[in-house]
Amino acid sequence: MVPRLPQNPDQFEDQVKAILEEKYGYEVIKPSKNNFGYDLEIIRPGRRSIAVQVKRFKIPVNKGHVKRFINFMRLAIAGSNFSEGFFISASGFTKPARDYRNDEFNKNPNTPVVSLGIVFHNGDIEWDYLDPRSSLHPSQDSSRETSSAVSSPEDDPSKVHKKASRRYYFGIFTNKGGTGKTIVSAHLAGAFALLKYDVILLDIDPQRNLKKLFQNDEDYEDSSLFVPPLRPGQGGNVISVLDEAEWEVDKDNHNDIKIVICDCNPTLEENSSSLVEEFDYCIIPTTLNPLGIAKNSDVVRRTFDQIRSKNSKAEVHALINSYVTDKAAKKRNDLLLNLLKRQTDFHEDNKFYLIDPNSCAIHYSKSLYYWGMHIVEKKEPELAFKEFGGKCVPREDFLKLADYFRGRFEEPQSTIG
Numbered sequence: 001m002v003p004r005l006p007q008n009p010d011q012f013e014d015q016v017k018a019i020l021e022e023k024y025g026y027e028v029i030k031p032s033k034n035n036f037g038y039d040l041e042i043i044r045p046g047r048r049s050i051a052v053q054v055k056r057f058k059i060p061v062n063k064g065h066v067k068r069f070i071n072f073m074r075l076a077i078a079g080s081n082f083s084e085g086f087f088i089s090a091s092g093f094t095k096p097a098r099d100y101r102n103d104e105f106n107k108n109p110n111t112p113v114v115s116l117g118i119v120f121h122n123g124d125i126e127w128d129y130l131d132p133r134s135s136l137h138p139s140q141d142s143s144r145e146t147s148s149a150v151s152s153p154e155d156d157p158s159k160v161h162k163k164a165s166r167r168y169y170f171g172i173f174t175n176k177g178g179t180g181k182t183i184v185s186a187h188l189a190g191a192f193a194l195l196k197y198d199v200i201l202l203d204i205d206p207q208r209n210l211k212k213l214f215q216n217d218e219d220y221e222d223s224s225l226f227v228p229p230l231r232p233g234q235g236g237n238v239i240s241v242l243d244e245a246e247w248e249v250d251k252d253n254h255n256d257i258k259i260v261i262c263d264c265n266p267t268l269e270e271n272s273s274s275l276v277e278e279f280d281y282c283i284i285p286t287t288l289n290p291l292g293i294a295k296n297s298d299v300v301r302r303t304f305d306q307i308r309s310k311n312s313k314a315e316v317h318a319l320i321n322s323y324v325t326d327k328a329a330k331k332r333n334d335l336l337l338n339l340l341k342r343q344t345d346f347h348e349d350n351k352f353y354l355i356d357p358n359s360c361a362i363h364y365s366k367s368l369y370y371w372g373m374h375i376v377e378k379k380e381p382e383l384a385f386k387e388f389g390g391k392c393v394p395r396e397d398f399l400k401l402a403d404y405f406r407g408r409f410e411e412p413q414s415t416i417g
């Protein structure tokens, strides 16, 4: 049966909080939103707390999110505060998410204690995966009686969560195939994840390219990737690949999502107008080579006109992909760049930018060229961010690109409720 969901994610958190208080006798507080990694905290006298992660999505919670929560529970800071974690979903978990939880425990019995629960329409939690070591098993926890005696009636309404700050939509678009739209979409998502944003990748291509590239099961019911943090000791972030319908029903539930990246169809008409109208930034991947120049500047021009016909606000940025740099190429690149600059000099619009490849471009690389081999080899999804000899050119390039855009965000210093 379909559970009746509260109106918004905050109300769902409140509902979960009430269930944990009323049916489980816990004392539950809402930590400040600055506390990444969990939404509610179950406080127990003389014992470590329980961290509770809550998601109100209408589609099952994916593996990336479960992995992120388990990874959070592994952090030293979480270990010293929490003895276990609950992940509570409004719509259950995908099979890969549940399998991952199970496999982790089987592989390593010291893995954090994490149980997965779903809120049922009757207002109770059904445990989809109850960790054998959980204190919910009476045999594991003799102090449960005492902790249930503590109740916290005060539901402090002043602890209203801050709204997520503004969301940014990226459209990766050209009316030409094979320019790197999919590669750029996926890896820009990866770079934003490294910069600590959870990212939604929107796959509007009927061929489901991105769903395939991030699939954790054969039916594409779970296309997601947990991106470990750049520096150990941090939380890591999640890329979730959704199609447009999945995004439409859930976009208000993804209240923490600030970055949405859309891998567009090369035929503009095939992209939904309402989506194209949302774009804050459009990226047109192009190349800098002699045979391409005349064609590409024309493509950039036409792509730009198409975007403008549907969206007057978006900044449009042409990005050099498959960039080749070495001493010999320098002079040629300069000549070609000047040519491209001249041919894409749209005086009438101040929101077109040719990103200077000397500061930011995506270099040609073998790891990008072969990205997607994991599908052929039937391996888990991954990005072309692996280091070779302590270096990873694609990762550096995409981090620069994400940073380039982050520098353009109009971030409010304080959010107004």
Ligand SMILES: Nc1ncnc2c1ncn2[C@@H]1O[C@H](COP(=O)(O)OP(=O)(O)O)[C@@H](O)[C@H]1O
Binding pocket: 176, 177, 178, 179, 180, 181, 182, 183, 184, 321, 322, 323, 362, 363, 364, 365, 366, 368, 369, 370, 371
């Ligand atoms: N920077 C790059 N370095 C090497 N190969 C690349 C690069 N960008 C794209 N490619 C190659 O070009 C192919 C097409 O890229 P893709 O992202 O699928 O284009 P599109 O989505 O625009 O059709 C990729 O499969 C990849 O092999």
Ligand SMILES: [Mg+2]
Binding pocket: 181, 182, 183, 209, 263
């Ligand atoms: Mg593509």
